[in-house]
Amino acid sequence: MWPATIRGTRWIRAELHAVRAATLALGLALIIGLGAGPGPARAQAPVSGAGASPAAAPGGDPAAGRTAYAQSGCSVCHGAEGGGTTAGPSLTQAALTSDAFVAFVRRPVRSMPAYPADVISDRVLADMFAYLAQAAAAALPAGQATRGAELFVATGCFQCHANQAQGGMHGPRIGPDPISWPRFAWYVRHPSATMPPYTEEVLPDAALRDVYAFLEALPQPPDPSRIPLLAP
């Protein structure tokens, strides 16, 4: 809800946006950072690993995007370089296509204020997206699946997600075909349901990337239609 102190005041648009976004950051985080969450069904198009996010912006200028990002008030919630704050998720990890990015900015769900084309043009958004994609690529660490398998047990992931990450009553399946690395990394730090949050202090980024590599390396299951014990 709106803070009582700003109700009825005549703030300029940018300030208004910043305050609303900072105040209502949770809903924004859910939308951009998490998307639909880790979906269990393979029927969904699997979101591939870190390399695919954000999708390349056609024709965007990263340098111009950096300037536009700094001048448009995005940093109030999403950090000076798009890395996220407690008020808003990282945009360098947001696994959106450029079209989805633009669509969200134009018609955000929940708390983020809408930015129509007369405030930020498609051209500027394309530049911003190019800037954020560049930052995402630079932030991608490499992981070791073997080490990740050990960490998956040692850090207790298996308690809810089961030994092979296949999921159960207390946690969804998270591998193979994990959600994208940016969404995964965001969620581990900012879980929205009953999962305990893992800070970098107790699970560093490098270790988390190892866990992710383990999830990526998990074998595909047999086709259920070929398992007699699973016949309807």
Place this chain on the structure above:
Amino acid sequence: MSNDIDQTASSSRRRFLQQTTLAGAALVGAAGTRELNAQTGAIAGTSTERPPTTPIMTAAAEALPPADVQVIGPAERSGSDFMVDVFKSLDFDYICANPGSSFRGLHESIINYGGNQSPELITCCHEESSVAMGHGYFKVEGKPLAVMAHGTVGLQHAAMALYNAWCDRVPVYLILGNHSDAALRRGAEWYHGVQDAADMVRDYTKWDDTPWSLTHFAESAVRAYKIALTPPMAPVVLVLDGHLQEEPIPRDVPLSVPKLTVPVPPQGESGAVEELARWLVEAEFPVLVADRLARTPAGMSLLVELAELLQAAVIDQGSRLNFPTRHPLNQSERAGAVIGQADLIVGLELADFWSTVNSLRDQLHRSARRVAQPSAKLVSITTGDLYIRANYQDFRRMQEVDLAIAADGEATLPVLIDAVRRLTTSARGRAYEARGAALAAASRRAAENAREAASYAFDASPVSTARLCQEIWAQIKDEDWSLVSSYYSDGGGWPRRLWNFDKSYQWLGHAGGGGIGYGAPASVGAALANRRHGRLSVAIQTDGDLMYAPGVLWTAAHHRIPLLSVMNNNRAYHMEVMHVQRMCNARNRGIDRGRIGSELTDPNIDYAKVAAGLGVYSEGPIENPADLGPALRRAIEVVKRGEPALVDVVTQVR
């Protein structure tokens, strides 16, 4: 279990009658009082003049030796023989107990005077097992078991299981021995005697009494049964004084056994039912949510009838088997989706309506949000509105509703169905059909998703819980089977996603109060009920649960109770590990030590050896899923011969 140190083991019984006649007659006058024992007045009720049966005497008189030592006279019988007459009138099949001196009189009457039949005494190794057996038995048979427990210590052992039954609204008939008269207590009876024996469990029992006479007993015994069986059902306690059990009474005393008439459960008020029917007919997307609805097998049939009439979504929350798992309108697998879509939600005997339409986020800062649409109408039909207690909080958070019908859900469904049928127009009927078709398609997709989810880690070792369940299903699906275990585990959760449940005895819900240790004895109790019907009872038995009171396996072996127990042995109390992990992370300390205090390793427990030592056929531990099918087949052969068997399977945590 009694720690009785009775040192008066004599095959004969003191004949108090003549003694107390003389002493009492003398002392009433000497004491200058005209008090009469309540028991005497109640028993007599005739022209037979009897003195107080509880000795009233001076210390000098107490020191007098009896005139002789004899057994009970030919014209006499014991009070506990009459008690057995009453219990037989209540048609108890079994009475579970481990022995205790405070009910030795009744114990002897059951096995000798009663012929150890109806009720037959079932030897247990823990009072918690006795009560939980009664809990499981009722869920199959719809009849309560009687349980005997010894004074203070027996009830203290029984208390947790009694609380489970209370929370699950299941009747257990608990008979408690106690020596009320301090002048007559032997040494151990001072530890086991109490002024108000039922006080300890009064907050989670529906009624109790401590009869002072045999007439009082007979009325209270029948009254307790009626109260226990009237929805909302719950445990009751009857405290039987040791002296009342043991004292001889003349055979010709005209004691009567009151007639039992169990009250008819209350049906919803007609105007409210009519209003609900109108809402159901008008709703675009009504959802029927059932939890403890099906008191009897008819409950499921009625819910199917109502759902099919409306082509409405049904969510079975699973405290009973309320709806067939493979019915196309069963949307339990996608409960969140249909709750979010609903414009009318009807809660049928819900234990927790609030959590049905709200979500609680268990983080450092706890927050909640409504998951149902703000405009959705909510209706409850429950006997929970008829009876509530203050201290224990099992009534859950209060949910605001638009219409609350304080009545029994199952008893109300027939009139609700009639009203809906009467109000449904042909136009609404066509809308129902379109709704039903969409739900059926969603149900098929959910079933496919469940099978696909089960395929992950299907060949892994330790064995996945989905594989465990499907190996069992392959062996039992063509039998008349009954899954008698609780489902506080993933091993217990898979069957409802993958198996075909369409008979009420195939699924028995859970412990009610969440008290671990319920699963094993409740399974044995349910298997005892299934035995007479020739059903194949199967339990997916969690390791932590079995370790509370594994002696119940011996009870199953001793009484030839056929039960296949398949261990879901994940070597920890994993539910609790998760909680500790949350705390570790909330305090930013890392979770590498989070398993301390919750794991059951070093040494690993060999459940096959435990079972073998208790006289139960066993196999395992099995870690390779390929070994599981043959082991189950061998174990089922044993069970079909009328004995219990256990297969220990080392499983994944989920």
